[in-house]
Amino acid sequence: MEGDSSNRIIPSHSKGLLQTPELYQYVLDTTVFPREPQPLKELRDLTANHPRAMMATAPDAGQFVALLLKLTGAKKTIELGVFTGYSLLLTALTIPQDGKITAIDTNHEFYEIGLPVIRKAGIGHKIEFIESEALPVLDELLKKEANEGSYDFAYVDADKLNYWNYHERLMKLVKVGGIIAYDNTLWGGSVAADSATVGHKGGAVTQSTIQFNKSIAADPRVDISLAPLGDGITVCRRIY
């Protein structure tokens, strides 16, 4: 991996949460990139020059999600916020052959960028992509009683202002003992930044993420851990 320029740290991966960029690069070089499946690397390279590349799930957070999927033996999953498909592809590569992912995004064009890699990886049959706002799809799913408690795993990476709305619905869709993972819960460190030094401290997403983090911490229905990987990823396990 050394000397491979596509694996050099780029702003889209580093959210500046670790002490130095070199330390983050170290984590990627020693632990993440050497184990990253080839299709994921291909998709990451394909996305690297996209003007919104910073939206992709960071590879270290992605590796953690894949491990969670394996630890829990997840088979039926749901993903809110697909972009070019990094987290979707890693989920599809990880769950069993007969696993299913319902993937929702308002933007089909982003998804189409990654689609050739997804197809080539031979896991397209596991994916149902729905082009829509996520909230109405979740509400629709909840109209069918059979969907309640039927998902093993949910990955949330869509519009941050709706995270709590997603949480309330996913708490019904995910089974007891199932996992909901929320990406970007440290929002570039702005959740704890000094307003004098960080101009966007008062931004709507920062404020909403601060509130979300408080609410999740106070939610007795879940076990939680906020892992400072990528841009911060909060993992919840539904208790009841």
Ligand SMILES: C[S@@+](CC[C@H](N)C(=O)[O-])C[C@H]1O[C@@H](n2cnc3c(N)ncnc32)[C@H](O)[C@@H]1O
């Ligand atoms: C941070 S990106 C997702 C990154 C993706 N998980 C990955 O690994 O590349 C957020 C995505 O959410 C989508 N999005 C924004 N608002 C949405 C909404 N209300 N419902 C569904 N998707 C939404 C955007 O189109 C964008 O592709």
